[in-house]
Amino acid sequence: MSIHTEVKRITTHTLQRMKQKGEKIAMLTAYDYSFARLLDEAGIDVLLVGDSASNVMAGHETTLPITLDQMIYHAASVVRGAKRSLVLVDLPFGHYQGNSKEALQSTIRIMKETGAHGIKLEGGEEILESVKRILTAGVPVMGHLGLTPQSIYKFGTYNVRAQEEAEAEKLRRDALLLEEAGCFALVLEKIPAQLATEVSQSLRIPTISIGAGGGCDGQVLVMHDMLGINNEFNPRFLRRYADLYAVVNGAVKQYIKDVRSGDFPNESEQY
Template sequence: MSTYTEDQRKVTTHRLIEMKQRGEKIAMLTAYDFSMAKLIDEAGMDVILVGDSASNVMAGNMTTLPMTLDQMIYHAKSVVKGVKRALVVVDLPFGTYQGNSMEALSSAVRMMKESHAEAVKMEGGSEIRESIERVLSAGIPVMGHLGLTPQSINKFGTYAVRAKEEAEAQKLISDAKMLEEIGCFAVVLEKIPAKLAAEVASQISIPVIGIGAGGGADGQVLVMHDMLGINKGFSPRFLRRYADLASVINEAVGSYIEDVKTGDFPNEKEQY
């Protein structure tokens, strides 16, 4: 069980803003299936993100770009069934909202109706303002995402830290203020200087969730497979591993194989 179970009320977008106002940090983690979502929710997680990182950790792709809307809806439906307390946010995948606000609305409506998720996340700032506004106009909560935006990896050409130069930093601040102004309930800042993230968090009233953005953000998010040590091939500076499940699973499976091969499993008590 979680060491933090003080408040078991359902988390909403409004409650996240209240948490920021009283200085309570927001914990956010990804999940992609019913079983893990249930465990994460029972531990006391505030926000569960059904990330398009499923493309990497579930499907084995190099980038997030191959994920389809149908695939994201499948993962989101599975997660929602396991969650009682956390706010469930789902990534709209690449190609379902950029450049066409009506397609963005259609994608978001499908996600909400078919998965029963509670919000969507969209990557980008002023470039996708029209799409975000169109989604918001339908009453669908939107979480923004600035800094390193993985759906634009082919544009960047690298996963290096973003907004280190003054011009890009100023655009990020401007975009964060714009996201707040048009009605987003929160924004993720990924892989940017800690000082910049803290500055953004101090200048806008909506929660800032960081990943590789330092401790000045209002909350933190990690990919579940990374922090549990299931995915051991990814070790950026910002990642803290809280378990080594890859080794635990490998040892358990190895023991099962040995027991089957030697005839030890099943024993007399394990059969009818």
């Protein structure tokens, strides 16, 4: 007799409890079914279908070109692979800035067409109306402050943000505004570790760091970076846990060699 064990899905409530207990949250990006399944089975808490798909999947220089349809395609694929992880989706550039009605319509499309569990958007006070409108539809929202890659042309650089007191003060204020509006968590990207720790301690909701130090309630990395699929990108905050570039490169070279020599397929590999 086989005992069927129900996999318990991680929810926004789970993350809240983890913060209260001091348990760190592990989050990674994912863009397709096969990798989502791998990461989910390994026990990752949160999968973010990041607009970084624009860079790592589509080869664009920035996150700006990716469309809502493309994000929906990636998100639906990830949801099919994730049985346990909480799956969040980035609202792409141009679908919430300055238009809260469009923000809600885009969110509803994502939720209906992908089966994801919530969305993430970048910015503070400027996007508050969009955040509130999305929350009225009962959709969980994760905020994102600090370096916000969709605003890259405004910043003009991917350097550390909020080093000046005025920008740090705005970030503190925005974090509280997003919490008050009802966001369930916040990503803090590339800001001084001390500021990130201070913000994390001032909030009831969990904070997730990417290049914002160890004082946050969790960490997120882009999967392609931490697995070493991308080998050109080397920021200080990145730790590579594998060198898949070398593994895949070596495997393909061996395959080519075996095909050329007639070694593949051998007797046992044909019908």
